Amino acid sequence: FPLGNRYQKPRSTGVTMIIDKGLGLGETRDLLNLAGDYIDFVKLGFGTSALYFNEVLEEKINLVTSHGIDIYPGGTFLEVAILQDKLREYLAMARDFGFTAIEISDGTIELSPPTRAAAIAMAADIGFKVLTEVGKKDPNDAFEIKEIVQLVKQDILSGASYVIVEGRESGKSVGLYDQDGNLRMSDLEELVHSLDNTEQLIWEAPMKEQQQELIIRFGPNVSIGNVNPHEVLALEALRVGLRADTLKTVLQRQK
Amino acid sequence: FPLGNRYQKPRSTGVTMIIDKGLGLGETRDLLNLAGDYIDFVKLGFGTSALYFNEVLEEKINLVTSHGIDIYPGGTFLEVAILQDKLREYLAMARDFGFTAIEISDGTIELSPPTRAAAIAMAADIGFKVLTEVGKKDPNDAFEIKEIVQLVKQDILSGASYVIVEGRESGKSVGLYDQDGNLRMSDLEELVHSLDNTEQLIWEAPMKEQQQELIIRFGPNVSIGNVNPHEVLALEALRVGLRADTLKTVLQRQK
Amino acid sequence: FPLGNRYQKPRSTGVTMIIDKGLGLGETRDLLNLAGDYIDFVKLGFGTSALYFNEVLEEKINLVTSHGIDIYPGGTFLEVAILQDKLREYLAMARDFGFTAIEISDGTIELSPPTRAAAIAMAADIGFKVLTEVGKKDPNDAFEIKEIVQLVKQDILSGASYVIVEGRESGKSVGLYDQDGNLRMSDLEELVHSLDNTEQLIWEAPMKEQQQELIIRFGPNVSIGNVNPHEVLALEALRVGLRADTLKTVLQRQK
Numbered sequence: 088f089p090l091g092n093r094y095q096k097p098r099s100t101g102v103t104m105i106i107d108k109g110l111g112l113g114e115t116r117d118l119l120n121l122a123g124d125y126i127d128f129v130k131l132g133f134g135t136s137a138l139y140f141n142e143v144l145e146e147k148i149n150l151v152t153s154h155g156i157d158i159y160p161g162g163t164f165l166e167v168a169i170l171q172d173k174l175r176e177y178l179a180m181a182r183d184f185g186f187t188a189i190e191i192s193d194g195t196i197e198l199s200p201p202t203r204a205a206a207i208a209m210a211a212d213i214g215f216k217v218l219t220e221v222g223k224k225d226p227n228d229a230f231e232i233k234e235i236v237q238l239v240k241q242d243i244l245s246g247a248s249y250v251i252v253e254g255r256e257s258g259k260s261v262g263l264y265d266q267d268g269n270l271r272m273s274d275l276e277e278l279v280h281s282l283d284n285t286e287q288l289i290w291e292a293p294m295k296e297q298q299q300e301l302i303i304r305f306g307p308n309v310s311i312g313n314v315n316p317h318e319v320l321a322l323e324a325l326r327v328g329l330r331a332d333t334l335k336t337v338l339q340r341q342k
Numbered sequence: 343f344p345l346g347n348r349y350q351k352p353r354s355t356g357v358t359m360i361i362d363k364g365l366g367l368g369e370t371r372d373l374l375n376l377a378g379d380y381i382d383f384v385k386l387g388f389g390t391s392a393l394y395f396n397e398v399l400e401e402k403i404n405l406v407t408s409h410g411i412d413i414y415p416g417g418t419f420l421e422v423a424i425l426q427d428k429l430r431e432y433l434a435m436a437r438d439f440g441f442t443a444i445e446i447s448d449g450t451i452e453l454s455p456p457t458r459a460a461a462i463a464m465a466a467d468i469g470f471k472v473l474t475e476v477g478k479k480d481p482n483d484a485f486e487i488k489e490i491v492q493l494v495k496q497d498i499l500s501g502a503s504y505v506i507v508e509g510r511e512s513g514k515s516v517g518l519y520d521q522d523g524n525l526r527m528s529d530l531e532e533l534v535h536s537l538d539n540t541e542q543l544i545w546e547a548p549m550k551e552q553q554q555e556l557i558i559r560f561g562p563n564v565s566i567g568n569v570n571p572h573e574v575l576a577l578e579a580l581r582v583g584l585r586a587d588t589l590k591t592v593l594q595r596q597k
Numbered sequence: 598f599p600l601g602n603r604y605q606k607p608r609s610t611g612v613t614m615i616i617d618k619g620l621g622l623g624e625t626r627d628l629l630n631l632a633g634d635y636i637d638f639v640k641l642g643f644g645t646s647a648l649y650f651n652e653v654l655e656e657k658i659n660l661v662t663s664h665g666i667d668i669y670p671g672g673t674f675l676e677v678a679i680l681q682d683k684l685r686e687y688l689a690m691a692r693d694f695g696f697t698a699i700e701i702s703d704g705t706i707e708l709s710p711p712t713r714a715a716a717i718a719m720a721a722d723i724g725f726k727v728l729t730e731v732g733k734k735d736p737n738d739a740f741e742i743k744e745i746v747q748l749v750k751q752d753i754l755s756g757a758s759y760v761i762v763e764g765r766e767s768g769k770s771v772g773l774y775d776q777d778g779n780l781r782m783s784d785l786e787e788l789v790h791s792l793d794n795t796e797q798l799i800w801e802a803p804m805k806e807q808q809q810e811l812i813i814r815f816g817p818n819v820s821i822g823n824v825n826p827h828e829v830l831a832l833e834a835l836r837v838g839l840r841a842d843t844l845k846t847v848l849q850r851q852k
Contacts (some may be wrong), residue, residue: 108629108827108828108831109632109828109829109830109831110631111624111627111628111630111631112627112630112631113368113623113624113626113627114366114368114369114624114627116368117366117367117368117369118366120362120367120398121365121366121367121394121398122364122393125393126624132831132834133831133835133839134834134837134839135830135831135833135834135839136841137834137835138632138635138830138833138837138839139631143631163839164513164839167839194633221431223586233702236724237357243668257805294707317364317365318363318364318392319364319389320364320390321363321364321387321388322361322390323390323393324389324390324392324393325387325388326369326392329388329389329390329393329418329419329422330390368623369621369623369624371621371623372621372623372624374620375621375622375653376619376620376621376622376653377648379618380648548702550697550767572618572619572620573618573619574619575618575619575645575648576618576619576642576643576645578642578645578648579642579644579645579647579648580643582644582647582648584643584644584645584647584648584673584674584677
């Protein structure tokens with residue numbers, strides 16, 4: 088029953104990033120056996136990685152990477168490291184634990200453009216896949232498309248593999264999402280049309296309606312982040328059109 | 343502390359159907375050991391069954407059926423099969439995997455009455471428990487009580503064991519639910535009064551408030567579907583009145 | 598990266614109470630290995646404890662207590678026992694199963710002050726940690742601060758270790774929360790200022806925004822209840838400021 092046209096792993100576009108808010112080792116193993124083929128990145132949400140016992144953290148990282156999945160600690164953690172002027176130590180520690188990717192963001196603090204570019208370059212040099220993030224976390228901060236476009240271009244020049252469009256854990260009142268979690272499509276289109284390509288963008292879209300809108304807009308191989316681990320299979324079904332919500336669209340495209 | 347008057351398994355009314363959006367094998371085993379007595383049907387949500395490795399799927403099906411629970415793939419999947427004119431192959435494959443039930447719905451596509459009746463009869467002949475579904479998925483499609491009543495009667499005549507009243511995964515803006523997930527009670531009463539009995543209806547009711555309203559309206563042995571696997575025990579507590587929300591009602595009935 | 602000033606276990610303030618709506622044994626083990634240090638109380642939600650097989654329940658209780666965590670059955674269950682005039686039998690049974698704490702509440706039924714005081718004293722005498730609860734469950738019942746203050750003081754005099762401020766499972770339309778789950782801060786301040794100290798209060802706060810407001814108001818060692826098991830690590834990150842939402846606050850305090 089092949090429907091849609093979905094890339095297989097390893098893939099550089101159409102990636103799925105899940106947010107892990109504290110899965111146990113058994114749960115992680117279970118998830119990977121079930122859905123490892125549909126996951127490309129695991130983010131240990133917030134600063135939770137600092138709260139693990141070392142052995143548990145190392146075992147989790149091994150489990151994940153052995154399935155061909157990249158794993159990285161949440162960006163807030165790195166912001167703390169930059170604030171405390173310990174970026175190099177932080178990156179070394181992350182590599183020692185086995186993390187394969189790093190998120191660089193300014194969700195909370197301000198990073199000057201040179202600091203940001205230097206952090207990206209440093210992490211990339213060490214061998215990390217670098218994901219950066221655009222879009223302030225605070226709903227009171229404005230989301231300026233022109234600034235965002237500039238940032239995306241600069242981050243990729245600096246060595247980022249992906250730029251994440253912030254949607255937070257909740258998917259509401261942030262970045263491109265209004266307070267009900269609806270995508271502001273005109274902002275999205277402006278962003279998309281100001282970029283040469285959008286293949287390096289990962290859209291944080293925790294809500295099903297958001298994932299659906301993105302798949303309808305960009306096709307099955309749009310990159311989506313902050314996915315709930317328990318909904319990986321459901322998202323994959325949505326991508327390939329095995330779900331009422333996108334089946335109509337897939338059928339219409341095939342006509 | 344016996345409260346309420348709840349039927350034990352195997353039971354034909356008062357069934358609980360859970361929606362499995364991608365539980366791992368360990369999680370499934372865990373759930374069945376804990377709450378197997380309170381589950382009658384497992385639906386593999388959407389088309390997720392197509393996304394499993396074959397061995398994982400077979401093991402999951404064995405696990406579930408060994409606990410005296412019926413299991414079936416989501417209806418959207420069957421709609422695809424009908425669209426591609428592969429219903430017989432689909433049913434044969436489902437039986438080979440070990441599925442014991444089949445859902446026949448027209449959530450996305452239109453099924454003519456004869457096609458629908460034939461599909462029900464074909465599945466029942468093969469030995470499946472057949473569940474059909476009424477209520478369009480698209481919130482823009484009208485929900486006509488008279489049509490629904492007709493469909494329920496016809497489906498049962500054709501061989502369906504249960505007719506599911508669509509509530510979707512979200513429980514909002516569909517069928518008998520308004521956009522906030524509240525039951526439209528007047529529609530519900532009209533539906534109920536147009537049928538001789540409601541024992542073969544399964545109400546999709548993912549939200550606790552919905553489950554509560556149905557239990558208060560119909561008693562502990564109302565059949566409820568699209569239950570979150572992690573809330574099976576909570577639903578059972580609600581049924582038997584071991585929960586603040588229904589305790590008052592149970593107590594009042596005992597007076 | 599020590600941030601914030603969080604008490605370690607065993608601690609009497611800053612406790613985290615999770616609501617278990619039906620975790621399997623494997624899931625429980627997994628959670629405790631991951632986050633046992635960040636959990637102080639496990640509540641078996643509603644009357645779910647009555648729905649377990651005895652062996653499963655005993656094993657769960659052993660697992661939890663072996664991690665230095667208290668465990669108790671939901672309060673609704675005890676209300677049933679009082680209603681049926683079986684409190685002593687109920688407490689004896691709870692002790693035999695291995696429960697180490699008891700919740701005494703009048704979420705559904707009315708308890709006269711002497712009955713309530715006697716129940717608290719009886720449970721404390723047997724050796725249970727006693728948690729009481731204030732704030733009616735029914736959103737139509739008024740939440741009177743003066744009454745609450747009186748009740749808190751009386752319960753602690755009677756032998757309660759903690760008084761829980763009711764927030765329900767949903768965190769909405771109850772107690773100090775309005776229908777959107779926002780804390781009514783003026784009520785909260787009135788409550789706090791009428792008490793000598795708030796160290797024995799546990800705030801039921803299932804939603805992240807609620808947890809965040811409480812941490813910003815009271816600091817990292819505020820006691821929080823009805824936490825989703827999958828969000829224990831996320832809450833702990835919020836407490837210590839490893840999360841964008843509270844990082845700003847922690848940074849400002851350190852200035």
